[in-house]
Amino acid sequence: MVDFWQFITNVTAATSLLGNGSGSSATSLAAYTLPELPYEYYALEPSISSSIMELHHSKHHQAYITNLNKALEASIVALSQGNLHDYAAQLSAIRFNGGGHINHALFWPGLAPASSPDASPDAAPTLQAAIAATWGSLGRFKADFSAQLLAIQGSGWGWLVKEKGTGLLRIVTLANQEAVVVGDTPLLGVDMWEHAYYLQYLNGKAAYVDSIWGVLNWKTAEERFTGEREDAFAGLKATFVSSS
Ligand SMILES: [Fe+2]
Numbered sequence: 576m577v578d579f580w581q582f583i584t585n586v587t588a589a590t591s592l593l594g595n596g597s598g599s600s601a602t603s604l605a606a607y608t609l610p611e612l613p614y615e616y617y618a619l620e621p622s623i624s625s626s627i628m629e630l631h632h633s634k635h636h637q638a639y640i641t642n643l644n645k646a647l648e649a650s651i652v653a654l655s656q657g658n659l660h661d662y663a664a665q666l667s668a669i670r671f672n673g674g675g676h677i678n679h680a681l682f683w684p685g686l687a688p689a690s691s692p693d694a695s696p697d698a699a700p701t702l703q704a705a706i707a708a709t710w711g712s713l714g715r716f717k718a719d720f721s722a723q724l725l726a727i728q729g730s731g732w733g734w735l736v737k738e739k740g741t742g743l744l745r746i747v748t749l750a751n752q753e754a755v756v757v758g759d760t761p762l763l764g765v766d767m768w769e770h771a772y773y774l775q776y777l778n779g780k781a782a783y784v785d786s787i788w789g790v791l792n793w794k795t796a797e798e799r800f801t802g803e804r805e806d807a808f809a810g811l812k813a814t815f816v817s818s819s
């Protein structure tokens with residue numbers, strides 16, 4: 576989980592400042608908010624319909640954030656009261672909903688209208704060279720990535736990541752809302768939950784995968800590949816609002 580233990584450290588420090596105060600005061604420490612999309616809901620048509628984008632962003636992503644904030648608040652209250660048993664009970668909700676927020680916050684800037692130059696692989700010359708060195712060609716990478724996306728059983732995500740330490744490229748698929756492991760840098764991500772495509776593609780998962788290649792944001796991927804890992808999470812961090 577990205578920054579998870581750092582968050583716990585911060586929470587522990589914050590709650591220690593509260594002493595034996597009531598839980599209600601602790602609940603105002605942190606909240607995540609829904610990021611605005613860098614394009615209109617209709618901007619990715621015909622690859623992704625406006626209705627899918629609106630529902631996906633304003634309802635599904637918002638629900639992860641709402642539930643994450645509730646779980647964070649409950650965990651902070653439990654910690655401030657020394658209730659490890661109640662705190663531990665919130666961890667799975669934080670992991671699931673936190674992962675949902677992390678993944679979607681990375682996903683939206685990873686898309687671009689097909690008419691944008693950012694949607695062309697030419698916007699990622701450094702990354703393209705690394706892909707060619709790894710897979711032989713962009714086409715072979717696309718085929719490999721698509722196959723792994725379609726092999727996901729149930730809900731999940733597929734990511735092209737820059738591996739921690741080696742800097743090598745690899746494809747990872749993750750179930751449900753598991754987030755990219757600490758250390759790796761997510762470059763390109765594809766949401767393989769049914770809510771990402773079903774309204775438009777029904778059971779045509781392969782058609783969705785085929786179509787999304789036209790709206791991936793290669794400029795974003797290039798910036799994530801050539802930049803520092805933490806820069807990839809700048810958009811996510813901007814959704815954090817502290818009222819302390
Ligand atoms: Fe989603």
